[in-house]
Amino acid sequence: MKTILVIDDDFSIRRGIAFLLKREGYKVLEAEDRIHALALLPGRNIELIIVDLFLEGQNGLELAEEIRELNANVKLLIITAYGEHNRATKARETFKDNYLDKVDLEKMLLPKVRKLLHEELKL
Numbered sequence: 681m682k683t684i685l686v687i688d689d690d691f692s693i694r695r696g697i698a699f700l701l702k703r704e705g706y707k708v709l710e711a712e713d714r715i716h717a718l719a720l721l722p723g724r725n726i727e728l729i730i731v732d733l734f735l736e737g738q739n740g741l742e743l744a745e746e747i748r749e750l751n752a753n754v755k756l757l758i759i760t761a762y763g764e765h766n767r768a769t770k771a772r773e774t775f776k777d778n779y780l781d782k783v784d785l786e787k788m789l790l791p792k793v794r795k796l797l798h799e800e801l802k803l
Contacts, residue, residue, distance in 0.1 A: 681705065682727045682797050683707040683709065683724060683725060683726045683727055683728075684701055684706050684707070684709070684726070684727065684728045684729070684793070685708075685709045685710075685717065685721075685726050685728070685729045685730070686701070686710050686711070686729075686730045687710075687711045687713075687714075687729065687730065687731045687732060687735070687740070688712070688730075688732040688735070688759070689712050689713060689732060689735045690732070691712070693782065694710050695710075696785075697785065697789065698710055700790060701790075709724070709726070712735075713735055713736070713738060714735065714738050714746075717743065717747070721747070721750060721751065726751075728754070728756070728793065728797055729747055729754055729755070730756075730759060730793075731743055731744045731747070731757070732760065733758055733759065734761070740758065740760075744756050755796045755797065756778055757778050757779070757793070758778060758779045758780070759779075759782055759785065761781070777795075778796065780792055
């Protein structure tokens with residue numbers, strides 16, 4: 681069973697994503713911020729981390745880079761509700777296919793996750 685960490689400060693979004701992923705048979709861990717996310721990393725084999733670009737008072741892009749430095753093999757999926765913001769533009773450029781607008785979550789989340797976890801995609 682593949683393990684996914686969902687990092688989003690919006691409880692309802694985080695729970696909705698977790699519900700969809702669990703229904704597909706994935707093991708899901710949840711964190712609302714950087715501190716909780718980093719505490720979940722040691723000793724776990726997490727294959728994919730879904731990171732909200734705009735965490736309250738934090739930069740999700742910086743967190744994604746920090747996670748990548750700790751574990752170069754983990755796959756990352758950046759999500760945001762603010763697709764037109766400069767930070768979103770940078771995230772799209774940096775993460776390319778590993779980026780998803782929240783408006784597309786219900787329709788595109790599972791196909792993206794399957795592709796990231798079941799194909800050998802690297803950033």
